[in-house]
Amino acid sequence: MHTRPTRSALYIPGSKDRALDKARGLPVDVILFDLEDAVAPDAKIAARDTLFAALAGGGYGPRQRIVRINALDTEWGRADAAAVAAMDCDAILLPKVNSTADVDALAAFVPDLPIWAMMETPQGVLNAASIAAHPRIAGFVLGTNDLAKDMGSRGRPALMMALQMCLLAAKAAGVVALDGVYNAFQDDEGLRAECVEGRDLGFDGKTLIHPAQIAIANAAFGPSAEEIALAHRQIAAFAEAQAQGQGVAVVDGKIVENLHIVTAKATLAKAEAIAALESA
């Protein structure tokens, strides 16, 4: 189980001082400092220095700091990787990962940092299982815009098989899986519905493009008060059943077996980790 909360992961353009500064006070679990698509081509080289200085300045607290570089086959990718290796961050995010060869290539530049993979190409999705199992991979981020572009598809239902293939691969390998962004950043109801859907599919959190999206993702991907209360009741009922020599308890008319207790304990551990993060 992953212990650090990843309910919300906000992309921040690595070129924008104001947004980089604003992020220090945002209640987000993960910051995705972007050198790729959020940065215009003529600003990419300067963005490396801007981001290096922002990270060196600190102030991001317990949030996970992950830097997305440009792909290694672009004119910026290799220099980005070398620059990120010297930055004060928690992980590096590689876009458009097609296979483990891409991960190996990046690993040569950054011997120490955990690597996260953007899953956003048809080839990458088909190779999801081997990419997730790569020993340097710590997480998947779904790139639903690029994937839809490459697929020539429209709408989230058309991507569902790809999302689930990436999820299966991530779960089998025990790495984090974050859902793609919701582009209509002023549509709260649409975002909420997509967060709930992503949570129910099994994603660990949602990638975001605007600070106004954070609270919605945090609420959807964090355990609710009802879920926490139910977990306590399941654990207590199961302990009582066991004390009476039973292997099954009943709570709210539903059976509770050992496997449900594993989930209940995971819910409580997640709630504790979120509380610790929010009080840090």
Ligand SMILES: CC(C)(COP(=O)(O)OP(=O)(O)OC[C@H]1O[C@@H](n2cnc3c(N)ncnc32)[C@H](O)[C@@H]1OP(=O)(O)O)[C@@H](O)C(=O)NCCC(=O)NCCSC(=O)C[C@H](O)C(=O)O
């Ligand atoms: C989407 C935006 C362009 C909207 O910008 P803007 O109109 O300026 O927003 P606001 O005026 O509402 O901003 C209010 C304040 O919030 C700050 N802000 C805005 N966005 C961010 C952010 N992402 N992080 C931190 N702070 C942010 C503004 O500076 C304002 O602050 P203040 O001036 O103090 O009031 C904009 O939100 C934006 O650029 N978002 C990021 C876009 C991005 O990162 N895109 C790339 C990642 S998504 C992707 O690549 C998908 C994937 O690869 C795929 O294939 O699917």
Ligand SMILES: [Mg+2]
């Ligand atoms: Mg993309």
